[in-house]
Amino acid sequence: MAETILVVNAGSSSIKFELFSVDTDDQLDKIIKGQIDGIGTRPRLFAATSKGTLLSDQTWAPEDVCAVPAALEKLIAFLRPQIGGELPAAVGHRVVHGGPDFGEPVAVTSSILSELERLIPLAPLHQPNNLAPIRAVLERRPHLLQVACFDTAFHRGHADIADRYAIPERLYAEGVRRYGFHGLSYEYIVSRLPHIAPDIAGGRVVVAHLGSGASMCAIADGRSVESTMGFTALDGLPMGTRSGQLDPGVVTYLMRAKGMRLEDVESFLYKECGLKGLSGISNDVRDLLASNAPEAKLALDYFAYRIALFTGMLAAAMGGIDAFVFTAGIGENGPAIREAVIRRLEWLGLRVSFNANNSNAVCISGEGAKVPCFVIPTNEELMIATHTLRVARRREAAAVREKRA
Template sequence: MTQALVLVVNAGSSSIKAAVFDGGLTEVLRIEAQGIGQTGALQVGSAPAQPRALPDHQTAFRALLEALRGEGIDTGDLTAAAHRIVHGGPDLAETCVISPKVRAAIAAAAPLAPLHNPHHLGAIDALASLMPDLPQVAAFDTGFHRTNPDVARRYALPDRAETAALRRYGFHGISYESLVANFRETTGTGLPRRLLALHLGNGASLCAIREGQSVATTMGFSPLSGLTMGTRAGEIDAGAVVHLVRDMGLEEAQTLLHHESGLLGLSGLTADMRQLAETDSDAARFARDHFCYWITRQAGSMIAAMGGIDGIAFTGGIGENDSGVREKVLANLRWAGNIPSWIIPAAEEKHIARQTRALLKDPALS
């Protein structure tokens, strides 16, 4: 194993997913702490998850580091820990070393991503406590979309202090940036000038990529907007949101929109697209049709933003594995011509590791 390892971390409310990459950017180990604060478990590599008391994130990180040592990886060989941060707010876009100033900016963006950023901060603080000398790096899911023009990013709101942070930030940026970086190696062909990229998973979005840069994307102020998703509503009138908040209260409305809608809400069964494909019911079929319809409808908007289209790339769990969804989307877009399409395996963590090594100017960078 090449030493000078990078630990890539994706921390959520009840889980921490971590992967270790060596100097050649080969993944050497994957660990996941599950059910943090609930019935905890630790999964190391491909082995079954084992029950483990994980009352908080710091305990979970302690267990992760212990598991590394159990697999023969000395934590002293870690060059850095790199975190996927969902929201960089208005100021953070480039991958950077986490300083007190950067941490404060991530915290300031927490109200913009209340379901994500607080857990990222918890992970950063837990690692800082356990390994205070280990450099930590932040990569931002909003960063790739900083090239969107102002007319695409700004909502039609008055210029006031209370609206200053309200803009279309876009998300899944690390996935799209990785797709662009890996396109030639994966497909054997150059990046199309105007590429429609589809990140389709439990969270889903589209990105219009022209000359390798994002010019439009379907997610906006939060990861809630845009396409139909696993449990998220996607496109919905702001007036309908105000109505829900008025009738249900803020917390219940937020739970409905984030956790009870999307494929789950439409089918009344599940958010799992595989299970829906195997279910012979009108509701299951409608949920899949709704998913594909809104991909197609918003693809038209992305194509317009690019001024045409030269290729389509699918990534993410559904994009890579659900041939039925891909075929339906491509059939619905035949009006745009005979468009070449590719499947690009998601490689967000590897991309974060690559950026981290380059940022730290590690001599083992390959």
């Protein structure tokens, strides 16, 4: 059986995974995709081949898969027969926050894990879930290579002026700064641009990663210049249930006038706001598009409006714009949202082609467009697998050099 790389993206009650084979030229090919969800309540493993052939649809009693370590054991037990009884060569993990010190993927050791755990206050709802499977593998299979791939890493090259808030230096030194997220997605888009649009690959590109979590990034010459997300994944665009950009005074008002505790405010801003809060109907764009309620229209209009506003900001950061890219779930599959955004950006030189947009074409620019607009599916899992394989190969090369020495 060929060497394999397992990619894991863990949530509070689920583990999404993809398994990649590695050929003799180190090319990666996805062979299995699935997830274990309902951990602790109604655990279920669903897995299929890359071509959609069902491999498993299995459930267990809650007490049998009550936490992430047990779910991982079930996952490995399922995967081993699929890959000739072996373990994967390495496991790559999506980790939301790398803080100020982790600017590239890293092989995880116990000390590295401790450093990443200290970043939990910077991403309290994401980081613990991301680290749980890493900890479980370290405890049970310490010799299995694990690689942490950070959503913040792509943005670590920002100019100092873009990373700072107008707060005292001591807080910046502690790590209170603008990080940016969805970096694995943006990095993948950068890798695809030379193949899809070589004329603008080295130019000034605004990428809109629009999903249940949403952000935008200014990319110049393949590097992140500015992002709509800052210190946490709450900032910037309104999202499915997250507020997006918010006056800090709103937080103090909620605590002082409404008597909300810190935990209540945090849960409120992450889970009760965004499109869900604006509409009072749903956090799902599909539900809002299907609704005739004025509140649904308000939420969608607000979403498009904020995307257009931030496009202006990001273009200013680069001194212009040469192309615009939509990606992620809504960006890839929401022609109505794309059209609404482009209509608001006609002043900037964007034009939409009705037919191309509604058929989800790669280029959706209309006649007379001065700034081309693209729809490029993202692939964060492939990016994680790529990074994981590179770390593995570097370790192998270092071991060879050490042996020769």
